[in-house]
Amino acid sequence: MTGAGAVAGTTPPTYVLIHGAAADSWCWHLVAAELRARGHGVVAVDLPCDDDSAGLSDYADAVLAAVGDRAGSADPGGLAVVAHSFGAFxxxxxxxxxxxELLVLLGPQIPLPGEAPGDWWANTGYPQARQEQDVRxxxxxxxMVGLFTNDLPPALVTEVFRRSRHQADKPFGDPVPVAEWPDVPTRVLLHRDDRFLPADFVRRVARERLGIEPDEMPGDHLGMxxxxxxxxxxxxxxxxxxSGAAARRD
Known part of the structure; x- marks a missing residue:
């Protein structure tokens, strides 16, 4: 059973899908197919995570290159960025x-402007949150199967780990190169059965850092x-x- 088609009264967007660490665009293949079936454009990006010389600016460059001419006024539907886990940096x-026009952070590591990913763990109190989750x-x-893929069927678990990529260290030392959080409508969507980024932890960080109350859906860390x-x-x-909020403003 498939979901509803493109929402009536809205122009279908192009979804730009950014994967997390040590992964590739394959992790989006099921939801990308679903979105395309609903009439949406989809750009699933492969970040240069196995390039030891690539930092966060290079990751952003890879996204912009993948989007190409879809950015700007030539794309009447607009762009929605969906970033998973480490992709939130x-x-x-x-x-x-x-x-x-829309940013969705999915099971995210939510950064602060100027924060290096390597500092994020201690800054957010992650080690204690993970320890408490592991005890529960x-x-x-x-x-690792229980940490990342506790909700997936065996065939998908096998493929996830088969496709795991080397994750270079360089971006973890790169401060996020923005002065402030972008002025883009932002939503946070967490996975309630995520053991790597526990739901209560993500909820707290979203409130503290973005002033956002996250939404929840089923799933482990790879809920997509x-x-x-x-x-x-x-x-x-x-x-x-x-779209409705923008129409009301107009």
């Missing part, structure tokens, strides 16, 4: 460099693979809400 740089779950420290139709529904709803 690239997202504000992208929004600072091209016109974006009874998860062994070396259980486990629940692609629900994610597409959520994105459609966010776009419709953003």
């Amino acid at each position: 690239t997202a504000p740089v992208v929004c600072d460099r091209m016109p974006v 779950d009874g998860r062994a420290e070396d259980d 693979l486990g629940h692609p139709i629900e994610l597409a529904d959520r994105l459609d709803a966010y776009w419709a809400e953003r």
Whole structure:
């Protein structure tokens, strides 16, 4: 059963999908297919995460290159950026460099302007939050399947780990190169069964850093693979809400 088509009364956007660390655009393939079936444009980006010389600015450059001529007035539907996990460090740089009408942070590591990703863990209190989550779950420290893919079927779990890429260290030392959070409508969507970025932790960080109350959907850290139709529904709803608010302002 598929979700609804493009929301009535709105122009379908192009969704720009940014993956997390040590991954590639494959992680979006199910939700990308669902979005395309609804009439949306989709740009699923491959970041240069295995390039030891590439930093956050290079990651943003890769996104802009992938979007190409879709940015700007030539694209009547506008651009919606969806950034997963570590991709949230690239997202504000992208929004600072091209016109974006909606930003959705999915199961994100939410940065502050000027914060280096390597400092994010201690700055947010992540180690304690993860330790508490591991105790609740009874998860062994070396259980990567249980940490990242506890909600996925075995075939997808196998493919996730088969496709894992080398993640270079350089971007973790790069402060996010924006002076302030971009002036773009922003939503945070967390996965309630995420063990890597626990829901309560993401909820607190979203409130403290963005003043945003996150929405929730089922899924582990890779909820776009486990629940692609629900994610597409959520994105459609966010776009419709953003479009309706813009129409009321006009």
